[in-house]
Amino acid sequence: MTTREKTTVIVFVNNKGGVGKTRYTIMTANCLAAAGYRVLVTDMDFNNSSSYYYLDEEGMAKSIKSNIKAALSDEGNRLYDFTLPTIRKNVEIIASSRDLSDLRAVNEKRLKNMITTLNGEYDFMIIDSQPSYDNLTLNAINAGDIIITPVLKDLDSFNAAAFLRRKLETETSKLPNWYVTINGYNKRYEEAAGGRQKEYVEEFQKAFRTTPKETWYPWTTDMTELKDMKKKLSHKPESDAICNPALYEAVVNLSECFLEDGEYLAGGEAF
Numbered sequence: 001m002t003t004r005e006k007t008t009v010i011v012f013v014n015n016k017g018g019v020g021k022t023r024y025t026i027m028t029a030n031c032l033a034a035a036g037y038r039v040l041v042t043d044m045d046f047n048n049s050s051s052y053y054y055l056d057e058e059g060m061a062k063s064i065k066s067n068i069k070a071a072l073s074d075e076g077n078r079l080y081d082f083t084l085p086t087i088r089k090n091v092e093i094i095a096s097s098r099d100l101s102d103l104r105a106v107n108e109k110r111l112k113n114m115i116t117t118l119n120g121e122y123d124f125m126i127i128d129s130q131p132s133y134d135n136l137t138l139n140a141i142n143a144g145d146i147i148i149t150p151v152l153k154d155l156d157s158f159n160a161a162a163f164l165r166r167k168l169e170t171e172t173s174k175l176p177n178w179y180v181t182i183n184g185y186n187k188r189y190e191e192a193a194g195g196r197q198k199e200y201v202e203e204f205q206k207a208f209r210t211t212p213k214e215t216w217y218p219w220t221t222d223m224t225e226l227k228d229m230k231k232k233l234s235h236k237p238e239s240d241a242i243c244n245p246a247l248y249e250a251v252v253n254l255s256e257c258f259l260e261d262g263e264y265l266a267g268g269e270a271f
């Protein structure tokens with residue numbers, strides 16, 4: 001079991017919807033947890049996607065009372081009281097709530113001020129955020145040590161990232177903590193005639209700071225099984241796991257960006 005003194009907060013954020021925030025949250029959390037880190041996923045999207053993934057029926061029932069809206073509304077700062085165990089070892093969750101949007105005017109640093117109570121309890125807190133930009137999104141951003149914006153290879157994603165950069169610069173102090181990562185880069189199509197993925201990646205790299213280890217998640221239908229069937233991801237054929245070496249390598253590479261010098265992800269096991 002690995003332990004760190006301070007909880008590192010990773011936030012996946014994009015005001016554009018459907019870019020992979022929830023998939024990145026789940027993949028990163030499962031990868032770090034399999035390496036022995038204690039991970040707290042926090043679902044800040046009232047659509048509850050991460051909560052549905054991590055909680056069984058009993059957990060979902062508990063989340064009616066124990067969720068991020070209740071935590072942010074509580075007079076105390078004890079985030080820890082609102083955590084729930086999940087279907088994955090080493091992963092706990094603060095679930096979301098359909099009523100979270102009631103808090104859209106909450107103080108934009110409320111969550112940040114609560115996080116110190118987590119130090120020593122978790123190595124990583126990973127926040128999945130909603131596809132919008134309001135005080136709830138700002139709570140996630142302001143709480144983050146590392147802020148990642150997944151983007152698809154399209155103009156809408158480029159424009160959304162440009163919008164977010166402007167907001168981070170003018171409304172927060174978090175621009176230096178912000179990185180863009182490209183969701184949907186398939187190596188085997190690198191040289192395909194007419195394919196524009198290289199051009200898009202170059203545009204993103206020119207305009208934004210991209211994540212340090214530049215291995216992008218490939219676009220793959222395996223994502224559906226991994227999320228909806230809650231299957232594990234493996235880099236070799238294994239019963240009951242989805243074998244996808246390219247995705248596995250990309251998830252490990254991105255997760256290693258969150259480690260400090262001297263730390264590494266041992267293993268090769270399915271997560």
Ligand SMILES: Nc1ncnc2c1ncn2[C@@H]1O[C@H](COP(=O)(O)OP(=O)(O)OP(=O)(O)O)[C@@H](O)[C@H]1O
Nearest residue numbers: 017018019020021022023131217218219220221223
């Ligand atoms: N790398 C990928 N390969 C294949 N499908 C993907 C990939 N990333 C995301 N998807 C698909 O795109 C859709 C959106 O992904 P996801 O829910 O993770 O995005 P999101 O940013 O969290 O969306 P929302 O803004 O609605 O919360 C899902 O159907 C998912 O399966």
Ligand SMILES: [Mg+2]
Nearest residue numbers: 021022045049
């Ligand atoms: Mg989502």
